[in-house]
Amino acid sequence: MRSVQSVRRVQRAANGNGSPSPVPTHAPENQPQPTWRIILRDGCACVLCHTREDLVIGHAVSVRDGYADGLTNKLLYSDNNLVAICTECNSGQGGDSIPPHRLLLILSLRAQRRPASGASPKEQA
Numbered sequence: 001m002r003s004v005q006s007v008r009r010v011q012r013a014a015n016g017n018g019s020p021s022p023v024p025t026h027a028p029e030n031q032p033q034p035t036w037r038i039i040l041r042d043g044c045a046c047v048l049c050h051t052r053e054d055l056v057i058g059h060a061v062s063v064r065d066g067y068a069d070g071l072t073n074k075l076l077y078s079d080n081n082l083v084a085i086c087t088e089c090n091s092g093q094g095g096d097s098i099p100p101h102r103l104l105l106i107l108s109l110r111a112q113r114r115p116a117s118g119a120s121p122k123e124q125a
Contacts, residue, residue: 028031032079032102034057034079034082035057037079037096038057038079038082038083038084039055039057040082041079041084041109041110041113042083042084042106042107043109043113044084045084046084046085046086046089047083047084047085047098047102047106047109048085048086048089048102049086049088049096051086051088053086054086054087055083055084055085055086055087056084056085056086056087056090057082057085058082058083058084058085058089058090059076059081059082059083059097060081060082060083060097060098060103060106061076061081061097061098062093062095062096062097063076063095064095065095065096065097066081066097083094083106
């Protein structure tokens with residue numbers, strides 16, 4: 001459960017001073033690893049219940065539903081379809097997709113968090 005431990009490090013840093021911890025130096029070209037990138041993008045909280053505990057990466061559109069609708073692996077495993085979700089919500093979803101009305105809310109919240117184009121994250125703070 002390496003990803004859960006990594007998430008807890010981010011959570012501790014976020015709870016300590018209100019901002020996520022620095023990007024790990026072992027990341028290629030000093031970019032966040034995929035797990036970190038998704039969790040940081042979603043505000044270090046579950047997109048369904050907003051808890052900050054036991055986060056994992058889940059699919060907004062489930063793999064089962066995606067295959068049934070003819071989606072490719074590239075789409076199913078893209079960052080746009082991956083969400084930060086706690087283990088309890090993820091197991092509660094089973095193989096189901098997140099309901100469409102919840103997806104719209106998640107996308108709206110992501111758009112609000114996204115920095116304005118051309119501005120650095122430091123300028124946004």
